[in-house]
Amino acid sequence: xxxxxxxxxxxxxxxxxxxxxxxxxxxxxxxxxxxxxxxxxxxxxxxxxxxxxxxxxxxxxxxxxxxxxxxxxxxxxxxxxxxxxxxxxxxxxxxxxxxxxxxxxxxxxxxxxxxxxxxxxxxxxxxxxxxxxxxxxxxxxxxxxxxxxxxxxxxxxxxxxxxxxxxxxxxxxxxxxxxxxxxxxxxxxxxxxxxxxxxxxxxxxxxxxxxxxxxxxxxxxxxxxxxxxxxxxxxxxxxxxxxxxxxxxxxxxxxxxxxxxxxxxxxxxxxxxxxxxxxxxxxxxxxxxxxxxxxxxxxxxxxxxxxxxxxxxxxxxxxxxxxxxxxxxxxxxxxxxxxxx
Amino acid sequence: xxxxxxxxxxxxxxxxxxxxxxxxxxxxxxxxxxxxxxxxxxxxxxxxxxxxxxxxxxxxxxxxxxxxxxxxxxxxxxxxxxxxxxxxxxxxxxxxxxxxxxxxxxxxxxxxxxxxxxxxxxxxxxxxxxxxxxxxxxxxxxxxxxxxxxxxxxxxxxxxxxxxxxxxxxxxxxxxxxxxxxxxxxxxxxxxxxxxxxxxxxxxxxxxxxxxxxxxxxxxxxxxxxxxxxxxxxxxxxxxxxxxxxxxxxxxxxxxxxxxxxxxxxxxxxxxxxxxxxxxxxxxxxxxxxxxxxxxxxxxxxxxxxxxxxxxxxxxxxxxxxxxxxxxxxxxxxxxxxxxx
Numbered sequence: 095x096x097x098x099x100x101x102x103x104x105x106x107x108x109x110x111x112x113x114x115x116x117x118x119x120x121x122x123x124x125x126x127x128x129x130x131x132x133x134x135x136x137x138x139x140x141x142x143x144x145x146x147x148x149x150x151x152x153x154x155x156x157x158x159x160x161x162x163x164x165x166x167x168x169x170x171x172x173x174x175x176x177x178x179x180x181x182x183x184x185x186x187x188x189x190x191x192x193x194x195x196x197x198x199x200x201x202x203x204x205x206x207x208x209x210x211x212x213x214x215x216x217x218x219x220x221x222x223x224x225x226x227x228x229x230x231x232x233x234x235x236x237x238x239x240x241x242x243x244x245x246x247x248x249x250x251x252x253x254x255x256x257x258x259x260x261x262x263x264x265x266x267x268x269x270x271x272x273x274x275x276x277x278x279x280x281x282x283x284x285x286x287x288x289x290x291x292x293x294x295x296x297x298x299x300x301x302x303x304x305x306x307x308x309x310x311x312x313x314x315x316x317x318x319x320x321x322x323x324x325x326x327x328x329x330x331x332x333x334x335x336x337x338x339x340x341x342x343x344x345x346x347x348x349x350x351x352x353x354x355x356x357x358x359x360x361x362x363x364x365x366x367x368x369x370x371x372x373x374x375x376x377x378x379x380x381x382x383x384x385x386x387x388x389x390x391x392x393x394x395x396x397x398x399x400x401x402x403x404x405x406x407x408x409x410x411x412x413x414x415x416x417x418x419x420x421x422x423x424x425x426x427x428x429x430x431x432x433x434x435x
Numbered sequence: 436x437x438x439x440x441x442x443x444x445x446x447x448x449x450x451x452x453x454x455x456x457x458x459x460x461x462x463x464x465x466x467x468x469x470x471x472x473x474x475x476x477x478x479x480x481x482x483x484x485x486x487x488x489x490x491x492x493x494x495x496x497x498x499x500x501x502x503x504x505x506x507x508x509x510x511x512x513x514x515x516x517x518x519x520x521x522x523x524x525x526x527x528x529x530x531x532x533x534x535x536x537x538x539x540x541x542x543x544x545x546x547x548x549x550x551x552x553x554x555x556x557x558x559x560x561x562x563x564x565x566x567x568x569x570x571x572x573x574x575x576x577x578x579x580x581x582x583x584x585x586x587x588x589x590x591x592x593x594x595x596x597x598x599x600x601x602x603x604x605x606x607x608x609x610x611x612x613x614x615x616x617x618x619x620x621x622x623x624x625x626x627x628x629x630x631x632x633x634x635x636x637x638x639x640x641x642x643x644x645x646x647x648x649x650x651x652x653x654x655x656x657x658x659x660x661x662x663x664x665x666x667x668x669x670x671x672x673x674x675x676x677x678x679x680x681x682x683x684x685x686x687x688x689x690x691x692x693x694x695x696x697x698x699x700x701x702x703x704x705x706x707x708x709x710x711x712x713x714x715x716x717x718x719x720x721x722x723x724x725x726x727x728x729x730x731x732x733x734x735x736x737x738x739x740x741x742x743x744x745x746x747x748x749x750x751x752x753x754x755x756x757x758x759x760x761x762x763x764x765x766x767x768x769x770x771x772x773x774x775x776x
Contacts, residue, residue, distance in 0.1 A: 245585075280580070280588070285669070297627040318666070321665065324659065324662065325697070331724035332723065335725065357708075359667070360667065362704075382669065383669055383672035385675045
């Protein structure tokens with residue numbers, strides 16, 4: 095079984111974007127709408143958007159199940175206030191829940207949170223719990239920078255984030271640490287801000303004792319961990335100078351990396367440097383990089399090919415493709431076991 | 436000959452730091468001093484600080500010449516105003532010039548600029564020209580984020596930077612793109628901010644046509660290019676979607692990467708993914724990571740060992756160790772040729 099732990103609903107029907115544009119246009123006059131009920135997307139439209147896109151590619155490439163969350167760049171937590179984000183997150187999460195209901199063998203949900211700059215993360219808990227309890231979602235996406243590139247929130251080790259972590263532990267769900275669109279002209283969203291955030295989040299964990307406070311907390315760092323595996327010597331050395339335990343103890347019982355690295359040498363480095371238990375298969379397909387690599391003739395984001403070509407045993411590959419995801423997402427494992435998988 | 440293109444004066448006599456602390460203490464009362472003339476560091480003190488540190492390690496490890504600039508984390512352009520930075524940069528550059536004068540066979544200078552947040556980069560030109568003309572410096576360090584982690588300056592492709600680029604072209608000097616200390620709690624200076632800045636600067640170049648305007652402009656991206664080589668597929672794919680030329684044409688005639696990557700797999704990736712002509716030997720020794728790697732028994736920042744162990748021909752290695760630096764720093768090449776080297 096092949097589980098892709100990083101998929102976003104990047105192909106939602108156009109009506110979703112139109113609704114959001116109206117919401118943004120009326121940020122200062124929310125009484126002019128739109129209302130949640132104004133958004134009407136039928137099951138057929140959902141089915142079509144998935145069957146012709148993600149599901150088609152999953153079949154072509156040979157993956158079985160995608161952990162599916164709202165489009166990351168559309169979260170745009172920097173827009174509006176908490177109410178703006180709350181309404182938007184509820185809509186986006188519900189759509190992912192419906193996709194998972196329509197395609198229960200191929201998709202399972204992960205939630206975006208209604209974060210907003212300067213707003214206490216505790217306010218995200220009702221949406222988080224609804225997504226877990228009502229929608230059966232198995233993880234969340236946590237944005238370490240709701241300001242969208244101004245980095246005005248405290249580091250992830252700050253106590254203000256702890257209420258979220260308590261709920262994650264209580265419900266046995268991991269968080270993918272994923273920023274959204276950059277509204278800072280310095281940072282290209284998918285070429286700089288995403289990768290920077292991955293590196294930044296890792297270093298925030300490294301300098302802190304967060305996982306002493308939450309020994310079972312799990313963070314999944316996407317995009318192959320940003321710059322982390324490439325600079326693993328630097329991180330080991332920095333931890334050493336700070337008198338932290340070796341990273342294998344200090345961080346690698348809690349931090350995992352996905353395989354959204356879009357060329358063979360990158361995947362080779364990732365799987366060589368990181369313990370196999372810390373690597374989870376993912377593609378973020380139909381995402382940041384949708385083209386075909388002229389050097390290989392294959393899609394850049396067809397990461398399954400790179401894992402297959404990497405110097406790994408069949409057992410290692412099974413860990414990366416399936417078992418690690420079931421360990422990191424225990425609620426997913428339970429769902430699969432109930433199905434006899 | 437082995438040229439280390441990335442060294443900072445991290446071991447300057449304590450008096451320098453004490454002077455700076457007084458300057459910072461009197462930011463709002465500069466009339467209380469200190470004056471530039473209050474800093475007194477003798478040639479013997481300079482000699483001692485170099486002979487017992489950088490030069491000792493250069494001899495032990497086998498490198499010959501270091502391109503030497505003021506300590507990057509001490510630039511701290513976010514502190515004070517232009518006058519603060521102007522005085523500080525002048526002092527730091529003069530010390531590096533004196534080191535180069537005392538050890539002409541082993542050190543040659545590169546300048547820090549008196550940047551200050553929100554201040555027109557044109558103000559840096561007098562210091563830049565003094566360093567080139569009077570001190571014989573062969574490059575500059577350009578900080579893409581003088582705010583120290585708030586990223587309030589425009590991207591490097593913005594016209595406001597052009598006066599600096601015009602002077603670089605005129606004097607035939609490259610810029611190392613190097614940030615300084617982060618004053619944003621989200622970013623650890625050497626573990627996150629440095630690497631993020633490298634990735635960010637590369638992406639600012641990728642999305643722009645900067646090198647069409649300045650075909651001979653040269654940027655050296657330190658720390659192995661941040662996340663860039665590890666995610667080379669992502670960057671190639673993003674450029675492709677933006678209808679940019681292949682990166683080999685679009686950027687690789689102008690952008691170079693140093694080898695400050697502190698483990699073998701990272702250097703192996705860098706030298707595999709990047710054309711040899713774009714890789715310059717560097718260690719940033721006595722810098723961010725000063726310890727010994729327990730996995731190898733060698734210093735993390737003894738990068739020469741990794742280059743020697745990488746799968747490279749003798750010719751490739753000579754390019755990385757010497758020839759590329761002489762191409763990217765033409766003024767250095769001239770100095771060496773004058774010496775018959």
